[in-house]
Amino acid sequence: MRIGKRAVVVTAGTAVVLAAAGGVAVATVGGEEGGEDLTRPGTVAVDESTLPEDDAEESEALADLATVDEAAAVDAAVESVGGEVVRAELEEEDGFVVWEVEVRGDDGTLHEVTIDAGDAGVLGTEAEDDDTDDTEDAEDTDDTEDADGTDAD
Numbered sequence: 001m002r003i004g005k006r007a008v009v010v011t012a013g014t015a016v017v018l019a020a021a022g023g024v025a026v027a028t029v030g031g032e033e034g035g036e037d038l039t040r041p042g043t044v045a046v047d048e049s050t051l052p053e054d055d056a057e058e059s060e061a062l063a064d065l066a067t068v069d070e071a072a073a074v075d076a077a078v079e080s081v082g083g084e085v086v087r088a089e090l091e092e093e094d095g096f097v098v099w100e101v102e103v104r105g106d107d108g109t110l111h112e113v114t115i116d117a118g119d120a121g122v123l124g125t126e127a128e129d130d131d132t133d134d135t136e137d138a139e140d141t142d143d144t145e146d147a148d149g150t151d152a153d
Contacts (some may be wrong), residue, residue, distance in 0.1 A: 042096025051092060062090040065097045067119035076120045077113035081105060087108035090117065098123060103115030 044065050051058045074085050085107040091100050097117040104110055105127075114123040 003068070008035055038094065038114060038123045039142060040121075040123060042086050042098055042116045042123060043121075044097040044116070046092050046097050048092050048095065058092075062092065062097050062109040062117070066090060066099075068099065068115070068117050068120045070099070073101055073115040073117070074118045076122060077101035077103050077111075080113055080122045081125060083111070088109065 046062070046065055046066065051061055070088050074088050077088070077099075078085060081103050083103045086102040086104050087128075088099055088101045090097055093114065099115040099117055101113045101115055102110060103113055110128045112126045112128065114125070115121070116123050
């Protein structure tokens with residue numbers, strides 16, 4: 001009887017560990033470069049190794065696979081975050097064909113919205129405030145010093 005209880009405890013512990021590991025696997029879909037994480041996989045699979053090296057040829061190959069056109073992808077991105085489209089481009093991400101659509105929100109925030117090239121679903125969004133870097137760079141150029149180390153301003 002004692003061995004039976006131990007076996008049940010070990011089995012239950014193993015199930016918890018496996019469930020946790022499965023949850024981690026689901027949570028890490030996408031974001032290969034440390035950027036955004038996709039909320040789900042895309043619907044148009046592509047093997048990156050089969051894509052041409054040339055950017056123009058790659059874009060053409062991705063366009064042949066995509067069933068969602070640029071207009072539909074842009075509409076989905078704008079509906080998702082609101083604002084004005086800056087650019088849209090077909091790309092391969094994590095083995096799927098996607099539209100990367102940059103949208104400038106009404107508040108000035110730049111959003112990169114990943115749209116599935118198969119069903120126009122939103123796979124992920126990433127907000128960037130690109131004005132912050134420009135402001136910091138401008139502040140850095142104002143720091144001038146005289147030869148004695150005092151501020152020239």
